Amino acid sequence: MSKKLLLKNAHIEGIRYFETYRKHGGYESAEKALKMKPEEILEEVKTSGLRGRGGAGFPTGMKWSFLAKPEGVPRHLVVNADESEPGTFKDRYLMEFLPHLLIEGMLIASYTLGSNTSYIYIRGEYSWIPDILEAAIDEAKAAGFLGKNILGTGFDLEIYVQRGAGAYICGEETALLESLEGRRGNPRLKPPFPAVKGLWERPTVVNNVESIAAVVPIIEIGGAEYSKIGVGRSTGTKLISACGNINKPGVYEIDMTITVEEFIYSDEYCGGIPNGKKLKACIPGGSSVPIVPANLLLKTINGEPRYMNYESLSDGGFATGTMMGSGGFIVLDEDQSVVEHTMTLARFYNHESCGQCTPCREGTGWMYKILKKIWKGEGKMEDIDLLWDIQRKIEGNTICPLGDAAAWPVAAAIRHFRDEFEWYVNNPELSQTQNYGLANY
Ligand code: NAI
Numbered sequence: 001m002s003k004k005l006l007l008k009n010a011h012i013e014g015i016r017y018f019e020t021y022r023k024h025g026g027y028e029s030a031e032k033a034l035k036m037k038p039e040e041i042l043e044e045v046k047t048s049g050l051r052g053r054g055g056a057g058f059p060t061g062m063k064w065s066f067l068a069k070p071e072g073v074p075r076h077l078v079v080n081a082d083e084s085e086p087g088t089f090k091d092r093y094l095m096e097f098l099p100h101l102l103i104e105g106m107l108i109a110s111y112t113l114g115s116n117t118s119y120i121y122i123r124g125e126y127s128w129i130p131d132i133l134e135a136a137i138d139e140a141k142a143a144g145f146l147g148k149n150i151l152g153t154g155f156d157l158e159i160y161v162q163r164g165a166g167a168y169i170c171g172e173e174t175a176l177l178e179s180l181e182g183r184r185g186n187p188r189l190k191p192p193f194p195a196v197k198g199l200w201e202r203p204t205v206v207n208n209v210e211s212i213a214a215v216v217p218i219i220e221i222g223g224a225e226y227s228k229i230g231v232g233r234s235t236g237t238k239l240i241s242a243c244g245n246i247n248k249p250g251v252y253e254i255d256m257t258i259t260v261e262e263f264i265y266s267d268e269y270c271g272g273i274p275n276g277k278k279l280k281a282c283i284p285g286g287s288s289v290p291i292v293p294a295n296l297l298l299k300t301i302n303g304e305p306r307y308m309n310y311e312s313l314s315d316g317g318f319a320t321g322t323m324m325g326s327g328g329f330i331v332l333d334e335d336q337s338v339v340e341h342t343m344t345l346a347r348f349y350n351h352e353s354c355g356q357c358t359p360c361r362e363g364t365g366w367m368y369k370i371l372k373k374i375w376k377g378e379g380k381m382e383d384i385d386l387l388w389d390i391q392r393k394i395e396g397n398t399i400c401p402l403g404d405a406a407a408w409p410v411a412a413a414i415r416h417f418r419d420e421f422e423w424y425v426n427n428p429e430l431s432q433t434q435n436y437g438l439a440n441y
């Protein structure tokens with residue numbers, strides 16, 4: 001059974017409220033941290049090996065240490081709660097049921113970074129959660145954990161919740177900052193990174209909800225102990241939101257030592273595939289990461305089991321592996337059509353492109369149109385090559401990673417399921433009534 005750090009108290013009734021949270025050890029890590037020097041906390045976070053839980057897996061302690069500290073210039077912590085990656089809903093769970101875990105993590109992180117004004121930028125579709133967060137902020141303030149001179153330390157902190165308006169692109173950190181400043185959420189060119197020039201051109205750390213929540217157990221047990229959980233550079237625990245063709249969709253906390261097979265089939269996690277169907281493929285890290293067919297998902301090319309961690313999922317590179325990403329684990333059974341699935345994603349990325357770069361603005365639209373044509377049984381063999389060519393011209397040629405995120409699912413689908421694309425071209429009369437999955441498994 002995986003160790004629980006973030007969700008260990010999630011089952012307790014009323015844990016959303018300050019009194020219950022506090023009764024179960026809440027804010028003890030904050031009390032401990034506020035007695036430490038910011039440099040000591042930073043060292044603990046570095047030692048823990050915590051990697052950003054939003055998707056990129058960038059080492060959190062390293063990001064914090066990059067924060068510029070010019071004299072007299074305020075700096076900020078911004079929590080990225082714009083969780084919009086299809087298949088990803090773990091941050092929603094944390095904010096809805098454990099809002100004080102996030103606020104306690106923000107207090108520790110803000111104190112470490114020297115931020116007196118910190119923000120939670122939350123996606124517009126999570127319309128009921130800002131009220132939960134704001135109620136928790138009020139409770140924490142009333143108890144002296146926010147506001148002026150927190151616990152008599154002289155440290156002041158205000159936290160504000162800002163609602164987005166439902167744009168996927170505002171989860172990209174610089175688009176998020178633009179939106180927070182009141183402008184259209186267009187990504188900025190990096191560098192400069194937010195750590196140097198972020199919110200209102202001030203040094204800013206942007207961290208995912210889960211990354212900040214993880215700081216609480218790191219302070220509680222110490223960075224060294226935290227780093228012993230998991231394996232290699234995949235330390236600590238990770239929240240996975242599992243969905244698709246599985247018996248038990250939901251949010252699971254894993255310690256990154258379990259195999260993908262165990263995660264899908266064990267009753268502790270997904271509980272297998274409904275109606276005894278076969279596994280066809282999986283997207284383990286949210287829709288932007290490459291889809292992997294069952295044979296490469298359960299085992300690597302060397303025949304080793306594939307594990308639920310950063311290294312093992314990407315083992316073999318993008319040609320055979322995929323990515324841990326945001327932990328949005330989407331399972332496809334034998335009846336699902338990869339062509340249809342890829343078309344749906346292409347439509348999504350086309351709709352969400354901000355339109356600043358030509359390869360992304362035009363390319364995502366082309367990919368969607370071609371995929372739709374193939375799916376409708378109107379495609380030609382050359383369309384598959386054209387699709388491949390377009391995705392290659394998008395990848396690496398855009399301002400922000402949305403372009404790559406649109407290209408990778410198409411590349412992986414063609415790489416691993418080309419026969420299915422060809423089946424759609426060769427069987428136009430069947431394409432709408434019977435998909436490749438049904439015909440070939
Ligand atoms: P990135 O790799 O460009 O950056 C990661 C973080 O490290 C950023 O905060 C960046 O500012 C910081 N960083 C990197 N190099 C730095 C340097 N030299 N100095 C200072 N800071 C530095 O990745 P990005 O664009 O932040 O995230 C992309 C990921 O987001 C994708 O892998 C995707 O999986 C994920 N994603 C997650 C979503 C969700 O809903 N959770 C939605 C869409 C994408």
Ligand code: SF4
Pocket residue numbers: 169186187352353354355356357358360361398399400401402403
């Ligand atoms: Fe906008 Fe797409 Fe360019 Fe990102 S890659 S800046 S979403 S056009």
